[in-house]
Amino acid sequence: MTPFEALYGRRCRTPLCWYESGENAVLGPKIVQETTEKIKMIREKMKASQSRQKSYHDKRRKDIEFQEGDHVFLRVTSTTGVGRALKSKKLTSRFIGPYQILEKIGKVAYRIALPPSLSNLHNVFHVSQLRKYVADPSHVIESDDIRVRDNLTVETIPLRIEGREV
Incomplete structure (x- = not known):
């Protein structure tokens, strides 16, 4: 049992296995041509899917640019x-x-x-x-004028007295 088969529960299909499973075809130009046609078809479908996903993404995307000094x-x-x-x-x-x-x-x-x-x-x-x-302008915070004494203390004035109990 291969690791692929153990993980996915089926055999791995290589490009050589894309021909009709009922036929026992011998490797030759016909099988190579069928394989290349199917690979082209898969690539076209992947490109169509990628372009569809890109169009969905580009609708919501905007390029951001800044100028010097911003x-x-x-x-x-x-x-x-x-x-x-x-x-x-x-x-x-x-x-x-x-x-x-x-x-x-x-x-x-x-x-x-x-x-x-x-x-x-x-x-x-x-x-x-x-x-x-x-x-x-609301982002700018203005500081109040604070007077600092020589001994590096600040006088504070209470706004109101909350309680008189000691």
Whole structure:
């Protein structure tokens, strides 16, 4: 018993076995011609199937391109190295940034200006690892003016008194 037969429960059909099973034909030009015709037919059907699947895929696909100077988010995954470069592993966000694109390298790769904390990373990333940053004023967090004393303490003013019990 062959491994194929043990796995699939039937004998393997090679191109020489594609002729009609009732005939005991001798190998010759007729069997070779039938085999090549059937191989051509199989290739045509595979091409038709592949083109149909490609058309389904292309309907939903859009090519993403960035310009120099655009800002993008960088995807955090353990396989790309970005996840390994971050110090905190727990509760990390899916994207970090935004970072500025310095230049386009090839069709799908971009060089990004990374901060010094991520200097151990290679600064060229595939377009699938990037997401466009849409500027929004609500993303900017303004800090309050804090007055620090000479002894490095900060005066805090309570907003309201919750309870008077001690």
